[in-house]
Amino acid sequence: MAFLSGNKLEKALEKALGDQFKSERIKQLSYELSLGDEVFLTDSKDGKPEILNENNRVIEINPGQFALLLADEKISMPDNKLGLISIKASEKLKGLLNVSGFHVDPGFNGQLLFSVYNAGPSKITLKKGNPYFLIWFADITESLNNEEVYSSKSNTHQNQSGIPTKYLDSLKRGELASPNILLEKIKSIKSELERHWWAIGIILAVSIAACTRFYWQKTTYEEGFNDGYNKKEIEEKVDKKVDLIFNNKMDSIIDSKFRKLEKKIDTTIVK
DSSP, X not given: OOBOOHHHHHHHHHHHHGGGOOGGGEETTEEEEEEXXXXXXXXXXXXXOEEOOSSOOEEEEOTTOXXXXXXXXXXXXXXXXXXXXXXXXXXXXXXXXXXXXXXXXXXXXXXXXXXXXXXXXXXXXXXXXXXXXXXXXXXXXXXXXTTTSOOXXXXXXXXXXXXXXXXXXXXXXXXXXXXXXHHHHHHHHHHHHHHHHHHHHHHHHHHHXXXXXXXXXXXXXXHHHHHHHHHHHXXXXXHHHHHHHXXXXXXXXXXXXXXXXXXXXXXXXXX
């Protein structure tokens, strides 16, 4: 298999592209294909393809999102030629990756559909009519039979002129597990956990304050109880001491009075 160049490449392109062929689009061994008028973005609000026109020529592919891009040119690949396709390096360096096929079968007829993914950190802006795709032509060493050539009978992309709905349904179904989407979810979970930690912190602070207050009240109550108990015990001891002193004093007074009376009685009897 040999890649076409020079006049041979130009003649093959004229045959494949017809009136859409532009000689200034030949770059080294490749030909530049441009963005057509129909695209689909996986984060589209209405879930429908977007039609580009003079009033709406620009699209933005967000980080972590897929897009289906329809090339503007309609290609009719010769039965003895194979096409190899890619995205220009200027867009690859921004993070735009081609995740669809990398070749065009002999006999294919229609507009090429590129499935791309933005693996970069920023939005990638594309404009209708600008060249973003490349195609190389290569000779096939042996001619193919009818069954080997891409045909409308056995191949669904033959005569392709728009984005097939079956691909839209597949891309709209479920969530994208891209690094960017996962990062957003991690940030969301982190934010939610932080809110929960604030709530847990407040609950812990209130609980600690309540326990501290309860302990302080309990300690105060115990101290008051002990103080009251000790006061009562002291009062009882004082009362006992006073009673003892009073009783001893009364006994002393009574004993003294009794002795004086007894002495007086004795004196009267003697007289």
